[in-house]
């Protein structure tokens with residue numbers, strides 16, 4: 001078997017050849033480049049045997065020029081065992097088969113030929129580095145083997161691409177998990193920890209070590225943590241008191257109601273604002289007049305409007321979220337490329353279908369940006385609202401602790417508020433990722 | 449696919465399109481007439497900004513014409529009296545910048561048309577889409593999103609998505625503009641292969657004269673804005689064609705014959721651009 005003259009080949013030429021073959025046609029440029037890096041060229045003279053059936057299946061071949069006769073052995077049950085291979089044909093694919101370590105065919109050069117050879121093992125390794133694209137290549141190999149070489153499916157079982165996570169599965173939480181695992185591998189979480197340490201360290205340093213005059217009245221971090229973790233808190237609130245959790249739950253419940261109300265009203269309003277010019281001309285001026293009014297300015301009206309204080313608190317929490325959601329949704333609709341709408345009409349959609357299949361999904365990225373802002377401002381507004389009224393809630397804790405001079409409790413309330421707020425906005429982000437897998441995958445591609 | 453020779457004949461008669469007639473009044477198309485036979489590949493070549501897309505949009509029904517008439521198989525699409533046609537699946541557009549829905553998988557993109565029109569159930573449409581994609585050599589990427597495949601593959605998927613509707617006319621707006629020359633040549637062969645199987649009328653806009661002569665039965669060279677045919681060339685190289693054509697003597701001759709006209713208009717467009725800008 002002429003193993004001799006394996007010569008290097010220029011990557012650009014190799015890429016050009018790969019692009020013209022069935023399995024590699026759809027592969028992205030960067031991956032092609034990596035495949036090109038493991039390719040060699042070899043020339044054969046008419047009459048040379050490239051390999052015999054039963055020989056070791058190591059390399060994969062691509063014909064660049066010349067002719068090669070390819071005869072599958074009878075055991076393969078190909079419908080047409082004989083095939084003459086010309087430019088662009090890929091053979092030697094036994095190197096990629098699951099069950100067969102040996103050649104299934106005899107390949108003889110009939111007209112002086114230039115071929116490219118790629119080691120099967122090495123190719124699989126390269127494909128594993130990009131499992132999504134790798135899967136595509138392997139599935140195209142399978143198609144090629146069954147279609148062009150008329151080999152039954154049973155034999156054409158290709159080796160799987162080993163992958164850590166099935167990021168390709170369009171359903172399920174997989175992509176989200178994939179993203180989490182990427183996040184853990186990136187420097188982000190560690191930078192986050194460092195940032196937090198600097199913040200808390202600074203607090204300790206300024207208040208308790210340096211004792212700067214500005215922070216004289218401010219409780220130190222050790223005092224706060226001691227109070228927070230104490231089974232018998234001096235000021236009555238710690239992780240051991242049931243009250244603490246009651247405040248948290250009441251606040252979460254209020255924010256949840258306000259957030260869902262804001263979403264249920266804000267998203268449709270935003271969609272219609274963006275979709276209908278007339279509707280926008282009618283509604284938007286009013287919208288823009290009300291939007292900049294701060295929550296505190298709404299307080300008197302809220303108290304007058306709602307008899308029940310609870311409703312007033314929820315109304316106040318809801319307002320800013322509602323504006324943020326509606327505005328972002330509208331911008332989302334306006335951001336949609338006109339071509340998508342036109343394409344949908346071209347493909348026979350009516351107006352309702354365009355709305356459902358283009359406008360709604362097309363504005364989702366903006367909607368979720370809006371929703372993240374919306375949870376944030378809901379917590380913002382909640383504190384203002386709870387300062388006005390109510391008996392429970394984190395805003396209430398902060399406010400009453402101030403009037404009753406329980407400074408460590410103020411800080412406990414603030415930190416808890418921050419942490420719970422962070423968690424809720426992370427939840428919205430995860431929900432967004434889950435609903436927009438296509439975007440994640442695009443981002444994942446971009447990061448590669 | 450059943451196609452008769454009378455499917456997809458387009459006749460553009462004296463079409464005028466003026467943008468913003470009460471204001472800036474940009475004349476984009478000026479008394480433009482062009483006949484495209486059923487099943488013909490008609491290539492439109494013209495300088496940047498001359499009004500090619502404007503003409504395509506008028507056929508597709510994306511905007512009104514100012515005057516004139518466009519018919520498809522004798523039926524009036526738009527005319528001075530009814531200036532805007534309704535976009536429909538008999539004239540599907542493949543857009544200049546691509547318009548596969550990024551939020552749908554490639555398969556769902558291809559299956560989209562028949563589902564919207566209620567012609568096929570979701571399952572039937574998917575099955576048909578799978579087989580059409582396989583025929584076009586696009587298997588393996590069905591369950592990916594458009595953002596995950598290369599731009600060349602996206603263009604091919606978009607063409608298959610259009611063909612799913614069995615259109616009379618395919619309107620292509622510089623579909624291969626952004627591709628490198630290697631990918632482009634693969635795309636040309638793929639398009640011709642699809643064309644030989646489906647025989648739709650193709651209205652194909654391009655900047656690239658070689659591309660135009662390689663693919664087209666007919667090449668309309670447009671004037672710089674306002675746009676109308678300056679010269680209509682019949683390409684007498686028989687179909688089916690393959691890449692051998694590019695090196696043939698006749699091909700070179702045709703390029704030479706038309707190059708001057710194209711260049712002249714490009715210079716004009718460039719100079720008027722300088723004046724405006």
Ligand SMILES: Nc1ncnc2c1ncn2[C@@H]1O[C@H](COP(=O)(O)OP(=O)(O)OP(=O)(O)O)[C@@H](O)[C@H]1O
Nearest residue numbers: 467468474476495496497498499500501502503673
């Ligand atoms: N909506 C519009 N309002 C006013 N002028 C427009 C509008 N759309 C296009 N034009 C102008 O009409 C002319 C023709 O535009 P068109 O997009 O049809 O050109 P084109 O030949 O497709 O150009 P390109 O090769 O750059 O795609 C251009 O000068 C453009 O500025």
Ligand SMILES: [Mg+2]
Nearest residue numbers: 500501544621
């Ligand atoms: Mg254009």
